[in-house]
Amino acid sequence: MAERIGIGRAxxxxxxxxxxxxxxxxxxxxAVNDRVHRLAFGxxxxxxxxPGLGVPVPAYASVLVPFDPSVLAEDAVRGVIADALRAAxxxxxxxxxxxxxxxxxAADPGPVTHVPVRxxxxxxxxxxxxxxxxxLSEDDVVRLHAGAEYRVFCVGFVPxxxxxxxxxxxxxxxxxxxxxxxxxxxxxxxxxxxTGIYPSDTPGGWHVIGRTDLSAWDPHRDPPALLEPGARxxxxxx
Amino acid sequence: xxxxxxxxxxxxxxxxxxxxxxxxxVPRSGACDAWGLGVANLLVGAAPGSAAxxxxxxxxxxxxxxxxxxxxxxxxxxxxxxxxxRLPSGTAHRIPAGARIRFTGAVHGMRAYVALxxxxxxxxxxxxxxxxxxxxxxxxxxxxxxPGDRLVARRPGDLDAVGGTWPSRLAxxxxxxxxxxxxxxGPDLDAAPDDALAGVASAxxxxxxxxxxxxxxxxxxxxxxxxxxxxxxxxxxxxxxxxDGRPIVMLVDxxxxxxxxVLGVVPTVDLPRLGQLxxxxxxxxxxxxxxxxxxxxxxxxxxxxxxxAALRADAVWVRLAAGAGG
Numbered sequence: 001m002a003e004r005i006g007i008g009r010a011x012x013x014x015x016x017x018x019x020x021x022x023x024x025x026x027x028x029x030x031a032v033n034d035r036v037h038r039l040a041f042g043x044x045x046x047x048x049x050x051p052g053l054g055v056p057v058p059a060y061a062s063v064l065v066p067f068d069p070s071v072l073a074e075d076a077v078r079g080v081i082a083d084a085l086r087a088a089x090x091x092x093x094x095x096x097x098x099x100x101x102x103x104x105x106a107a108d109p110g111p112v113t114h115v116p117v118r119x120x121x122x123x124x125x126x127x128x129x130x131x132x133x134x135x136l137s138e139d140d141v142v143r144l145h146a147g148a149e150y151r152v153f154c155v156g157f158v159p160x161x162x163x164x165x166x167x168x169x170x171x172x173x174x175x176x177x178x179x180x181x182x183x184x185x186x187x188x189x190x191x192x193x194x195t196g197i198y199p200s201d202t203p204g205g206w207h208v209i210g211r212t213d214l215s216a217w218d219p220h221r222d223p224p225a226l227l228e229p230g231a232r233x234x235x236x237x238x
Numbered sequence: 239x240x241x242x243x244x245x246x247x248x249x250x251x252x253x254x255x256x257x258x259x260x261x262x263x264v265p266r267s268g269a270c271d272a273w274g275l276g277v278a279n280l281l282v283g284a285a286p287g288s289a290a291x292x293x294x295x296x297x298x299x300x301x302x303x304x305x306x307x308x309x310x311x312x313x314x315x316x317x318x319x320x321x322x323x324r325l326p327s328g329t330a331h332r333i334p335a336g337a338r339i340r341f342t343g344a345v346h347g348m349r350a351y352v353a354l355x356x357x358x359x360x361x362x363x364x365x366x367x368x369x370x371x372x373x374x375x376x377x378x379x380x381x382x383x384x385p386g387d388r389l390v391a392r393r394p395g396d397l398d399a400v401g402g403t404w405p406s407r408l409a410x411x412x413x414x415x416x417x418x419x420x421x422x423x424g425p426d427l428d429a430a431p432d433d434a435l436a437g438v439a440s441a442x443x444x445x446x447x448x449x450x451x452x453x454x455x456x457x458x459x460x461x462x463x464x465x466x467x468x469x470x471x472x473x474x475x476x477x478x479x480x481x482d483g484r485p486i487v488m489l490v491d492x493x494x495x496x497x498x499x500v501l502g503v504v505p506t507v508d509l510p511r512l513g514q515l516x517x518x519x520x521x522x523x524x525x526x527x528x529x530x531x532x533x534x535x536x537x538x539x540x541x542x543x544x545x546x547a548a549l550r551a552d553a554v555w556v557r558l559a560a561g562a563g564g
Contacts, residue, residue: 013425016503017531019473021425028468040261057260057471059495064260064471069506069532070539156263156471156495159373163469163495199263200372217263219363219374225262 010039010085012078018069019054022081024090025061028165028193032061033153035088037230039063042084053080058229059154060163112149113231115197115212116238117188119145123211126176130190130207133173142237144168145209150195152231160199160217162227167193179205186211188235195235197226212238239303239394240354242387246297246341248451249383251358251376252351254287256366260471260494264375267368267490270349270451270513273412273542274312274327277404278353280546281309281330283396283553288357289367291389293350295516296343300352302333303388307355307397311404313347313413313514327411328404332397347413347514356392370491402552409545412507412538413514420508420526420534421477425470426499430479431462435501438477438485439523447517451491454515456484464499472496475504475512477523487512505531507538 015021022039025032040058043065047053052071057064067077119142120127131138150164167190175191180203183189187198189206198204199217216226227233242249252275255268269275269292276286284290291300296315309330310317317325320338325331327350333339341350360367360377369376377383418439427435438461446455460483472478476488478498487504488496489512504512505526515521 014422014528015425015500016422016473016475017505017507017528017535019503021470023425023470026468055258055261057494059468059470061468062470064473066257066260066473069535074528154469154495155261156469157493159263159370159375161263200374202372217373219379224364229261 010090012081014074015064019064019066020074020077020081021062021064022085023062028060028153030151030166033151035090036061036063036154038088039084039090040229042088043081046080046084050080053077057156059156110231113227113233115188115214115233115235117146117210117212117235118238119210124188124209126189126207127209130171130173130209134171136170141171141209144171145190145195146235146237148234150233150235152227152229152233153194154229155225155227158199158202158217160225160227162196162216162231162233164195164233165193167195169193173207175205176207179203180208183208184211186213186215188212210235239391240291240300240306240308240352240389241303242383242385242389243299243301243338244297244385245383246294248292248294249298250292250369251289251360251367251383251389252292252369253289253367255368255490256364256375259364263494264364264373265370265491265494266474267370267375267451268366269312269351270490271312271347271351271413271510272513273510273538274349274351274514275353276311276542277328277411277545278309278311278351279357280549281311281328281402281404282307282353282355282391283393284309284353284355284357286546288353288392289360290351290353290358291383293341293352295348296341298341300339302335302337302339304335304394305397306333306391306394307331308333308339309353311351311353312411313350314345315347315350316342316345317350318342328406330402344516348516349513354389354391355394355396359390359392372491402549405545405548408548409541412510415511418522418524419511420505420531421502421523422505422526422528422531424477424500424502426464426467427501429467429499430464430501434461434464434479434499435525437461438501439525441522443485443521443523445515445517445519445521449515449517451489453489453492454487454512456487456521458484460484466497467499469495469497470500472500473503475506475509477501477504489513505535507531507535
């Protein structure tokens with residue numbers, strides 16, 4: 001069975017033979033995600049100077065730490081994780097003195113990226129339905145969606161897909177019961193307390209309320225991803 | 239130089255992949271069967287992780303536009319020269335100008351690798367030559383190869399080192415082991431029905447036809463559905479339990495983040511086998527601790543290294559003989 005070895009509030013779980021998963025929380029929560037990015041940043045610094053330690057992958061409330069088991073022992077990786085947790089200011093169970101937190105450059109969100117959106121119509125086929133189901137007018141849906149500042153909790157599923165939160169509670173709806181087989185690239189969609197931008201034509205189960213001409217993923221651009229984990233975002237009605 | 243006459247169901251260029259980009263949603267990609275890729279490359283004097291062709295099942299036809307050295311690894315997809323000479327997996331050949339290589343269908347496995355001397359000469363996209371269509375990464379924005387595409391070797395004049403044969407007895411392909419695949423218990427068992435992991439390990443599973451480089455869907459008894467979890471990262475080999483209760487095993491092009499419970503992870507040592515499963519194959523799983531899986535991985539790597547050393551020794555004699563003959 002999975003080993004439950006905790007370091008302070010963190011849980012470190014085996015994830016196959018070549019990775020560990022550090023779980024910092026069980027909810028989608030901005031404070032937890034701050035800790036995720038601080039930890040990922042610290043682990044990234046360590047990966048750069050430790051052969052066999054892979055680049056960490058942050059998600060909402062957890063960080064994947066890949067490693068090459070032919071180079072590094074699991075215990076060594078656990079040691080690095082414990083060290084990074086302490087440096088990130090995580091509470092440590094033992095009576096060790098708390099180290100001074102590292103500068104949180106990674107969590108420094110930087111400037112806000114403004115994403116122009118054409119809401120409704122053919123670009124946002126589900127806007128009317130979202131309005132009906134939330135009991136709001138279409139204008140109110142747009143006002144609420146464009147009124148909040150979002151953070152990129154993580155990027156994943158497909159290249160460049162930003163998981164953005166927190167969507168205002170009034171707009172929270174479960175996913176569509178039947179996913180669409182093809183959601184066009186640039187679609188701006190919502191589900192639960194999240195919103196996102198489809199980087200390429202893919203199947204999708206979120207409610208599409210608009211579309212942007214900004215490309216969330218362009219392999220010919222540097223950097224290819226419009227938004228990296230931790231970035232700040234606002235939507236602007238176009 | 240090789241030209242694609244018929245690509246078959248899916249023909250792409252793959253190398254060792256692009257690890258380290260998961261934070262941007264970019265999967266590792268690369269060869270589904272890293273062992274097969276390595277064998278094909280070593281046979282023509284290329285580094286094991288060099289770019290090569292990944293041929294899927296039968297139907298692919300390639301033509302040598304000039305005399306070309308090719309190394310074959312991975313599945314045996316019934317490759318033959320158009321004069322009927324068989325080209326088994328684990329062998330290298332000099333294909334004369336105008337001759338064709340035809341993949342007639344699977345003898346065993348799903349994916350074969352065709353390597354060129356020194357590797358295929360091609361650029362890299364985010365550090366790898368591997369094709370990944372959704373990310374528009376790889377040759378021509380990540381499109382699969384089609385008729386008329388040409389592949390050039392890095393060392394096109396190097397036609398000598400093609401007499402070697404991979405020592406399969408010394409270093410058998412991992413897919414020749416047909417026992418259960420390992421599964422290391424995953425982090426989300428609390429979110430899955432009780433005994434879901436035991437259920438995975440006790441049933442016989444059929445690889446579904448809706449399987450691809452992203453993942454293998456398994457047909458078998460429903461294990462019941464778990465509750466949604468806070469989405470977390472995935473790796474190749476992760477076994478997810480979606481709402482219909484039938485597991486999905488992630489492969490190299492799979493999503494980097496997922497919201498279904500991960501029951502366990504098939505360890506690195508068994509990934510080449512996963513990459514060679516084809517629809518209709520029956521498989522089983524056995525719960526394994528990470529240490530045990532790492533032990534098997536060390537053995538596998540040692541076997542590969544022995545095979546590579548034997549091949550190098552062999553190649554010296556082939557070259558000497560070629561020199562003496564010329």
